[in-house]
Amino acid sequence: MSRPTARAVHLVARPDGAPTAADFAFVDETVPALAAGEALVENLYQSVDPYMREEMEEGGWALHAPLEGRTLGRVVESRADALPVGALVQHRQAWRTLSVVTAERASLLPDLAGVPLSAHLSVLGGTGLSAWVALTRIARLQPGETLFVSAAAGGVGTAAGQLARLLGAGRIVGSTGSAAKAARLTERLGFDAAFDYHDGPIADRLREAAPEGLHVYLDNVGGDHLEAAIGALRERGRIAWCGAVAQYNRLGNPPAAPRNLFDVVGKSLRLEGFLVRDHLDARPELYDFLVPHLRSGAVVPDETVVDGFDRVVDAFLGMLRGENTGKMLVRIAD
Amino acid sequence: MSRPTARAVHLVARPDGAPTAADFAFVDETVPALAAGEALVENLYQSVDPYMREEMEEGGWALHAPLEGRTLGRVVESRADALPVGALVQHRQAWRTLSVVTAERASLLPDLAGVPLSAHLSVLGGTGLSAWVALTRIARLQPGETLFVSAAAGGVGTAAGQLARLLGAGRIVGSTGSAAKAARLTERLGFDAAFDYHDGPIADRLREAAPEGLHVYLDNVGGDHLEAAIGALRERGRIAWCGAVAQYNRLGNPPAAPRNLFDVVGKSLRLEGFLVRDHLDARPELYDFLVPHLRSGAVVPDETVVDGFDRVVDAFLGMLRGENTGKMLVRIAD
Known part of the structure; x- marks a missing residue:
């Protein structure tokens, strides 16, 4: 045959x-x-x-x-x-x-x-699960809190923005690589503010976008973004580091460590890294939470x-x- | 009068x-x-x-x-x-x-x-409470785990060693500034291993003292110690940063950020800073736990x-x- x-x-x-x-x-x-x-x-x-x-x-x-x-x-x-x-x-x-x-x-x-x-x-796959784990298990985002997401127009970022909205975030801010993507984040994906990170110091853009500071930062990139976010986090803020960042390191080109790392003590911050493969047991939670919103069209x-x-x-x-x-x-x- | x-x-x-x-x-x-x-x-x-x-x-x-x-x-x-x-x-x-x-x-x-x-x-005051909060609330040390403490011969360090022993730590390693202090840590204060951090690279000393790696690091100093500890931590390890580190920063002379910071993602580590003044409600727990041991003489x-x-x-x-x-x-x- x-x-x-x-x-x-x-x-x-x-x-x-x-x-x-x-x-x-x-x-x-x-x-x-x-x-x-x-x-x-x-x-x-x-x-x-x-x-x-x-x-x-x-x-x-x-x-x-x-x-x-x-x-x-x-x-x-x-x-x-x-x-x-x-x-x-x-x-x-x-x-x-x-x-x-x-x-x-x-x-x-x-x-x-x-x-x-x-x-x-x-959103129901690895990228959605990464966003879900970052928000609910690692950062433990609370209703009313302000979230900042880097690489916000990517798979994890857009899932995080939509999930955070459904979880009751007070304000959602995203950083991305072009003005068109930033516009898309606010117009179509539920972000309250977004900026192109090429537009001047990230710390300045963050101050404009979240003048009262951040409760949670979902980090996909490290480097300048991480340093600016540490500066903008409020006391007891949380940083969830997604696995994607790790590749910089193994490719031999890690971003510089933030110069203000020791603010983690002064502001009682928590930084926590995770790999989504260690959290596959969270998938049923994500399905239970998200499928009704996908069926209703509230989340596309x-x-x-x-x-x-x-x-x-x-x-x-x-x-x-x-x-x-x-x-x-x-x-x-x- | x-x-x-x-x-x-x-x-x-x-x-x-x-x-x-x-x-x-x-x-x-x-x-x-x-x-x-x-x-x-x-x-x-x-x-x-x-x-x-x-x-x-x-x-x-x-x-x-x-x-x-x-x-x-x-x-x-x-x-x-x-x-x-x-x-x-x-x-x-x-x-x-x-x-x-x-x-x-x-x-x-x-x-x-x-x-x-x-x-x-x-041990019942601010230093003991710092050690208690670091071990139980921040790092959440589990029985059988390996703990590393920097500035181990100081107030927080010696309290941490004694408390960790009572909490069932498997192995307790300390770093300090002289051979005499290191000897005192192992001979009188319940540490399983201790070294003078002047004796060569901290990463090498840690490998000898804890060949199977660390579960928890209680950081009082930052700098080289932090970098070596990140390298020695096992997957899902925790770092508790005590308030004392913060002073370096405000005195305008922070230690360099660790070059291997992004291992926090690869190994799913958690770094968390805290100020003991935010945890004064833990004092009754510490008293309940420690006073019987102080009365019996098990802790001096x-x-x-x-x-x-x-x-x-x-x-x-x-x-x-x-x-x-x-x-x-x-x-x-x-």
Whole structure:
């Protein structure tokens, strides 16, 4: 019996500085016959994420081999009872049009009528869960408090803004990389104020946007933003550091530590880092909280969807350059 | 009626660098007649503390005026019903042999038979409370965990070591400024390992003293110690920063921020600063926990007691030079 052909992307070179399309190659692979316990998945959506930049370094993804990433798809052939044909699943064998998975490596998507499929990779996925954990478990945002989010137009940032609004935040301020993104944050994504961080010292912009100071800072970038936020935090303020920041360090180029770090003592601040993989048990809380708002349309997942598997590398590189607002996704098939 | 004379210390100059005895002057003052609601206290013990260094700067203590500080004494004359003659009280009008207080400015010492009076200024006072809050509220030390304490031979440090032992810490490591103090920490104060931080890189000493890494770091100094501790902390480790560190900053000479700060994300660490004045409600917990151990002799407050009010300035300057082990106190009268 003839087997289908999958189109896939391999990493073929490790970047020196910014990655380029030449670091990747598209390859065609014949899908082998399924073994017992396996299922073939036609991939529908793939996530491209900042952590993948780190995987391109030595010690990360192998060269000339299948890559990984979060993906949604539909089972089209099955020798696994738990993965019937037609089922929608989530798995990590991304960067290809067809994936062979086992039940251990794929999870059935919950039946969430009225929720867009792509939401499982955005506000209900790792980025939404990062924002949820940062706000509820790490910073423990209270109603009426003022929140500042850096990289606010990205996947975690836009999820954080929308979740914080629903959690009763008093004021939500975002920093982003262009005036157009800042306008989008306030006009469409529930932020009360937003600024382009290129517009002068961040401390000054923060003073204008939150003259009474901050209760919580959700840090995605470190550096100048962190220093300015420490300065603007009120007593007993909290800083939640998302995993994304860590990659700067492992890429050998960490941002400078804030010069005012010792204000953490004077103002009784709390800084806490977390990795979302340690908080996967929070997913049911997020679903319970958010699904009704997704069904009612009160929350619309903020996504930049690039169409077509042929553009997956472009989407990834564009995400690294900040060309997305909200979660960057690739639609592979309908 | 002739009034008694109090001997007092005033600040007469602000130091440029390290303070000296010439910055202070002893003065004799006639105690005025008591107004209604006032009591006269003969002071017995006074505390000298690191925060007082900061009070010597512009904006702190006034020149040529009464100073403040925690003091224990006995009421010897009273026009206040709540402060009967003979009562033992704690107040903040220190640096003098006799103080006029009101009931609002003085608190009766609880009747703790079998507990040494000076303990109210050491393990039951601000330093003991700082250690208690750091361990139980901020770092939330768990039984079996490994604790590292900097400035371990000081008031907060020795209290922290003794409290951590009683709280079930698995291993307690201290850093201090001399081999003699390090020996005292392990021989008399319940530390499992201690080192002189002058003996080579702190990271190396920590690796020897706690080869399996740290769960909690109680920071009193910042700088190299903080950087080494961040490196040695295990995943989900906690750093409690005591108020004393803050003074470096206000004195215009903060230690360098740690170059590995972003490991806080990679290892999901928590850094939290606190000021003990925000946690005075923890005092009853500390009393309930510690008083039985003080009565049984299982805990002996670690104090350096300097005898005589004439030596109060010497005691303060000696404390700044690290000449004490444990809490530095001055015995003014028996």
